[in-house]
Amino acid sequence: MISQFHAKLFDSMKDVGEPRFNLAHERLFNMIVDADEILGRAVTAERTLVQEDWEALSGVCDALAMYSKQHFAEEEEFLFKQGYPDLDRHRVAHHSLIEELNSFQKKVIQRDEMDLKELRRWMLEWLLHHVNHEDYAYAVYLFKK
Numbered sequence: 001m002i003s004q005f006h007a008k009l010f011d012s013m014k015d016v017g018e019p020r021f022n023l024a025h026e027r028l029f030n031m032i033v034d035a036d037e038i039l040g041r042a043v044t045a046e047r048t049l050v051q052e053d054w055e056a057l058s059g060v061c062d063a064l065a066m067y068s069k070q071h072f073a074e075e076e077e078f079l080f081k082q083g084y085p086d087l088d089r090h091r092v093a094h095h096s097l098i099e100e101l102n103s104f105q106k107k108v109i110q111r112d113e114m115d116l117k118e119l120r121r122w123m124l125e126w127l128l129h130h131v132n133h134e135d136y137a138y139a140v141y142l143f144k145k
């Protein structure tokens with residue numbers, strides 16, 4: 001079951017007007033919650049990550065990278081067809097999200113001990129900020145169109 005904290009965060013994620021993209025955002029959000037729960041358990045127990053955590057985190061990370069790339073490509077194709085004027089900037093934003101995720105993935109592969117609290121914040125913001133600002137900007141544009 002999803003925690004109250006995660007449910008609240010989920011509710012704060014904006015509707016971008018395209019049901020399939022809202023669903024994709026929900027799916028990405030759920031992956032991040034999976035990662036956050038792994039990290040949260042370690043933080044609560046005041047311990048570092050154990051072998052099992054690293055493996056689980058690596059699985060979530062792979063799924064997140066794969067599915068984000070797919071979602072970003074679908075979104076870009078859709079925005080291109082819609083003639084969205086800010087598409088180039090949006091592409092750059094997607095590209096830097098993938099880069100951030102790749103460098104996180106490398107840390108997980110290297111079992112790099114990270115600041116878990118910092119990492120949790122980064123993970124939760126990674127998607128939410130993009131959806132609520134950059135994706136929401138195209139939703140507003142398409143709504144006015």
Ligand SMILES: [Fe+2]
Pocket residue numbers: 072075090094130134135
């Ligand atoms: Fe986007």
Ligand SMILES: [Fe+2]
Pocket residue numbers: 021025071075131135
């Ligand atoms: Fe999106």
